[in-house]
Amino acid sequence: MSLKLAVVCHSGYGHTDVVAEHVVAGASTVAGVEVSVIKAADITGPDSPALAELDNVDGMIFGSPTYMGSASAVFKTFMEASSGRWMEQKWANKLAAGFTNSGSMNGDKQNTLIEMMTFAMQHSMIWVGLGQMPGNNHSGGSDADTNRCGAAIGCMTQANVDEGPDVAPPNADRETAKLFGIRVAEALCRWGAQNA
Ligand SMILES: Cc1cc2nc3c(=O)[nH]c(=O)nc-3n(C[C@H](O)[C@H](O)[C@H](O)COP(=O)(O)O)c2cc1C
Secondary structure, three states: OOEEEEEEEOOOOOHHHHHHHHHHHHHOOOOOEEEEEEEHHHOOOOOOHHHHHHOOOOEEEEEEEEEOOEEOHHHHHHHHHOHHHHHHOOOOOOEEEEEEEEOOOOOOHHHHHHHHHHHHHHOOOEEOOOOOOOOOOOOOOOOOOOOOOOOOOOEEEEOOOOOOOOOOOOHHHHHHHHHHHHHHHHHHHHHOOOOO
């Protein structure tokens, strides 16, 4: 039986959705892992059916744009809607990981990933980081390097604010997201089923 991995994502203007698509594309290449996408916007409260779907997965990858140095309000609505699950520790030992996209190269994305990681720890989930060396940090590096934002705790991407999701974030970030999806799916294979 396949292991189930859900990507729970919000995107206001489509850029973070592009990142999610690449995370999904990467994770879907790993044999034995079935990947689904849940729109955080569909989770408006504790009784949302989309939230119940998460009870049955083995791992979750969280995705949100960074808005005002934080996860978006829509993503936070999902987080708060899960508090009943937290009371029961219903998601304990499921795998968790996160990605965020913002307009600035830094943009305070670290805070968004820390929010996601803290959320996962409250649920007693098992956090998986990016697992890629930082790119574009030496004289031979360039903006075309994977992990050009130099993240470790999760996947960071950057989309120019005057460009649409057809071109932003750029290919380097799309590839970073794909590798991240593969990493989390492979980690799930090692960790095993957690949807009892
Ligand atoms: C309300 C709002 C707040 C934002 N705050 C930040 C921020 O704190 N840091 C940053 O670098 N970009 C910020 N941005 C830019 C977005 O992160 C950026 O445009 C991103 O690509 C949007 O992703 P989306 O298309 O998935 O919504 C903000 C955008 C909006 C609409």
